[in-house]
Amino acid sequence: MDQIQSPAVRVRGLRKAYGGVTAVDGIDLDIARGETLALLGPNGAGKSTTIEILEGYRRRSSGEVSVLGADPATGGRAWRAELGIVLQSAPETGLYTVREQLRQFAGYSPHPRDVDEVIAAVGLERKAGTRISKLSGGQRRRVDVALGIIGRPQLLFLDEPTTGFDPEARREFWGLIEQLKAEGTTILLTTHYLDEAAQLGDRAAVILDGRIVAEGAIDQLGGRAARVPIVRWRDASGARREQRTERPAELVAALAADAEAAGDGRDGEPAELEVIRPSLEDVYLELVSAASAPAETPGVSSAPTPTPTATPEEARA
Amino acid sequence: MSAVTAQPAADRAGAARLPGVLATGLRRMTYEVRGYFRSPDTVFFTFLFPLVMLGIFTAAFSSAGEIAPGPGTEGVSVGAYYLPGMLAAGVLLSGVQGLAVDIAGEKGDGTLKRLGGTPLSPVSYFIGKLGQVFVTGVLQAALLLLVSATVFGVALPTSGEAWLTFAWVFVLGTVASALLGIALSSVPRSSRSATAVVVPIVLVLQFISGVYLQFSALPEWMQNLASLFPLKWMAQGMRAAFLPEDFAVLEQHGSWDLGWVAVWLLAWLVIGLVVSRLTFRWIRRDA
Numbered sequence: 001m002d003q004i005q006s007p008a009v010r011v012r013g014l015r016k017a018y019g020g021v022t023a024v025d026g027i028d029l030d031i032a033r034g035e036t037l038a039l040l041g042p043n044g045a046g047k048s049t050t051i052e053i054l055e056g057y058r059r060r061s062s063g064e065v066s067v068l069g070a071d072p073a074t075g076g077r078a079w080r081a082e083l084g085i086v087l088q089s090a091p092e093t094g095l096y097t098v099r100e101q102l103r104q105f106a107g108y109s110p111h112p113r114d115v116d117e118v119i120a121a122v123g124l125e126r127k128a129g130t131r132i133s134k135l136s137g138g139q140r141r142r143v144d145v146a147l148g149i150i151g152r153p154q155l156l157f158l159d160e161p162t163t164g165f166d167p168e169a170r171r172e173f174w175g176l177i178e179q180l181k182a183e184g185t186t187i188l189l190t191t192h193y194l195d196e197a198a199q200l201g202d203r204a205a206v207i208l209d210g211r212i213v214a215e216g217a218i219d220q221l222g223g224r225a226a227r228v229p230i231v232r233w234r235d236a237s238g239a240r241r242e243q244r245t246e247r248p249a250e251l252v253a254a255l256a257a258d259a260e261a262a263g264d265g266r267d268g269e270p271a272e273l274e275v276i277r278p279s280l281e282d283v284y285l286e287l288v289s290a291a292s293a294p295a296e297t298p299g300v301s302s303a304p305t306p307t308p309t310a311t312p313e314e315a316r317a
Numbered sequence: 318m319s320a321v322t323a324q325p326a327a328d329r330a331g332a333a334r335l336p337g338v339l340a341t342g343l344r345r346m347t348y349e350v351r352g353y354f355r356s357p358d359t360v361f362f363t364f365l366f367p368l369v370m371l372g373i374f375t376a377a378f379s380s381a382g383e384i385a386p387g388p389g390t391e392g393v394s395v396g397a398y399y400l401p402g403m404l405a406a407g408v409l410l411s412g413v414q415g416l417a418v419d420i421a422g423e424k425g426d427g428t429l430k431r432l433g434g435t436p437l438s439p440v441s442y443f444i445g446k447l448g449q450v451f452v453t454g455v456l457q458a459a460l461l462l463l464v465s466a467t468v469f470g471v472a473l474p475t476s477g478e479a480w481l482t483f484a485w486v487f488v489l490g491t492v493a494s495a496l497l498g499i500a501l502s503s504v505p506r507s508s509r510s511a512t513a514v515v516v517p518i519v520l521v522l523q524f525i526s527g528v529y530l531q532f533s534a535l536p537e538w539m540q541n542l543a544s545l546f547p548l549k550w551m552a553q554g555m556r557a558a559f560l561p562e563d564f565a566v567l568e569q570h571g572s573w574d575l576g577w578v579a580v581w582l583l584a585w586l587v588i589g590l591v592v593s594r595l596t597f598r599w600i601r602r603d604a
Contacts, residue, residue, distance in 0.1 A: 055434060057600060077335055077436040085434035091427040095352040104348050107341060108437045110333035131355075151435065 412494020425508025
């Protein structure tokens with residue numbers, strides 16, 4: 001069947017309007033089998049609506065959507081058995097123990113993972129017999145993740161999965177996701193932690209005002225212009241300076257020479273010098289601020305407004 | 318059915334099949350019963366409530382002597398008179414109040430949304446809920462009968478016929494109540510308002526249907542109004558099972574009317590089934 005070769009998720013011209021408000025305004029998106037896509041965007045940009053349409057929770061207004069070869073609006077139980085869903089907000093009730101809850105959910109799947117293995121994978125071995133209501137927020141979130149993967153899904157939706165995790169728990173969680181990726185699980189991840197998106201994602205897409213404004217491999221998102229390194233320093237007059245340049249070493253050398261020539265007793269060391277390669281977070285923030293600039297008209301360009309790059313000579317001028 | 322093409326998992330070893338709807342429903346039943354007894358508020362306001370009320374009535378009115386259907390006939394104790402009504406109230410509470418509040422809560426806190434994202438069949442979910450109502454209802458009735466017989470000194474019927482009447486009224490009433498509870502769960506707009514919507518309905522029905530007040534003492538218009546709802550018929554059926562034959566004269570038409578009890582309960586069962594089927598959603602769908 002061509003299902004095997006077809007992408008896990010294929011979206012064309014997806015639109016969703018609530019009354020007169022357009023939440024999703026023409027999205028095209030592909031997620032290949034085994035790929036992890038990080039879907040980024042501010043709250044209210046249309047992320048959750050898009051995901052809920054893919055999960056089958058919401059109906060679309062128009063457009064084509066195929067998830068694991070089926071239309072989510074009509075997907076049956078066998079189709080659902082291949083999805084794992086970790087919702088953004090999870091139920092508060094906790095009458096059952098971690099193990100009871102996982103056993104129960106494992107029973108819905110035709111091919112569940114081993115309950116104790118999953119408990120171990122999310123690091124809750126010592127809490128397996130504890131009622132969920134007695135767990136901390138971060139521990140409950142791990143239960144949510146465990147419930148999402150207990151059915152051995154082909155496609156896993158992770159909607160802000162690590163909210164409430166401490167840094168260590170987040171690292172452990174990353175390890176777990178790397179393991180799932182290695183098993184070939186396709187993952188759609190939304191997160192507000194850009195380091196997490198960079199760590200886990202193969203590709204990222206940025207959604208703003210219901211449209212995808214940038215999409216690409218994590219290290220290419222936003223295009224070349226967005227990736228131009230930034231050199232920051234404090235000049236002789238004490239003012240903060242910042243310059244984007246494709247040739248940071250050259251600029252730094254020139255700055256050093258200048259500082260030495262000025263002879264201000266700092267041995268040619270410009271104050272607070274740093275060379276920054278824009279992280280995913282920098283690129284993302286630039287995309288968002290560019291799109292929300294008041295002068296922008298519809299048809300926003302997909303590249304961030306690049307800061308003019310200057311030659312070292314101009315920079316010193 | 319083309320199981321292979323329809324199943325994306327077919328390429329996996331063993332081409333696993335979905336767990337059966339009934340088997341999963343029964344697993345959910347034990348899970349639900351466990352959850353029921355872990356919630357202190359349902360245990361008190363649904364499970365123990367009829368017993369508490371029977372205790373209060375027995376203690377409050379026992380000094381008034383026995384209740385008899387007429388002059389010169391043999392009466393029964395206050396406890397014995399109120400027992401059938403409390404059994405009927407227990408069935409209504411377990412089904413209608415228990416499920417309506419429970420499911421509205423599950424809708425409100427996201428439990429249903431999560432279940433809707435799994436391959437669980439809604440039918441399995443319903444089997445679990447119905448099963449939970451049935452199991453807890455049986456335990457509730459057993460406890461009520463046991464305490465009545467041992468503590469309140471109520472003489473329980475000895476004829477097989479009486480117990481058979483009790484059995485079918487109980488089963489029919491329980492299924493109808495559970496389905497009506499599922500149907501009613503879609504009315505409250507939030508889990509917080511669920512109790513506010515459901516409890517008054519159930520309370521009013523208990524007052525007009527002969528649970529707390531002697532049905533024969535109610536004005537005729539109230540009796541007629543109560544006759545439109547299932548609790549009156551459940552209580553009547555229970556009285557037929559537990560009260561002496563002489564008490565039939567106190568009923569609206571001077572007899573137990575068991576045929577009508579069956580008809581009305583079946584009608585409500587069907588209404589509950591249809592409305593549940595039409596209104597139940599894992600989540601509130603937009604547009």
